[in-house]
Amino acid sequence: MKKSSRLSLALHALVHLEAQPDKHLTSTALASCLLTNPVVVRRILGELREARLVAASKGPSGGWMLARPAEDITVREVYAAMGESLLVRTQSEPGDHGCAIVRSVDAVMKDVLADAEALLAERLAQLRISDLARQTHGARIPQLG
Amino acid sequence: MKKSSRLSLALHALVHLEAQPDKHLTSTALASCLLTNPVVVRRILGELREARLVAASKGPSGGWMLARPAEDITVREVYAAMGESLLVRTQSEPGDHGCAIVRSVDAVMKDVLADAEALLAERLAQLRISDLARQTHGARIPQLG
DNA sequence: TTTTCATGTAACTTTATCTGTTACATATAG
């Protein structure tokens, strides 16, 4: 894991959950699929849980499940739930704003990036977890131990 | 300075250069405008110099100038010159690609982000340094010492 | 030609952010 691949991890986890709709998958099991740590899985799926995209249950035979059918979960929702921007923030520090040029550059770029993000969101709204899962068909989906 | 605000710094510097078309501005003078370090200015403007957007001259009365009129420099060119992506890379590590799900998620997201980036670039091509400068009119442009 | 002042870079330090890890509280099925 290197870059900010949180969104990628989240999508990956969701597709794994989709692949086994009736099972609860534990953070540990998912972590071994995602080649990361159970705590990292909990952190990421925790955000998705707050957005009601997945549900967690504790105790023996507990774990994670999709809270809704994969057809009803768009990548846009996942993206929003992560509270992450796919667009780099170009804003300067608050302290720099004494300069009028900084303010106008920031303002213009903020507008442009807001537009771009809206377009991107629109595009992501067309993509569903089930689409990602379908994309994997033909390729083998590794079963969990 | 905190975030990856290199593009913001570059645009800010270019607008300062536009504001004083006949003067050479030194890295030190620009650094005090941008509230950063002369070396950082040289690093950033150095990339713009390679893209022929600005020119540098050494020695006394040397410094930086726009290589072309501000009307002929688009933000897209600046963006390209910085070799920076405004879009976050969602790709996983090469090692993770043993899993078919990772590969398909990455592939789909790569396509979506490439489309989004193309749209963004198109939009940035409409924006010129002179537009950013005009945006600052009415607000005072601080003169350099 | 010599001095002065600017860029051009390399190398290192500092800082911010993200991930990995450990530890433990909490809850729940059996």
Add this chain to the structure above:
DNA sequence: CTATATGTAACAGATAAAGTTACATGAAAA
């Protein structure tokens, strides 16, 4: 009760960006 899962806090390590220092190089100006 006990085993096993999530939920979090707290801290360590890795990475990348920015800040800093130092100095070589080159060009204008005296």
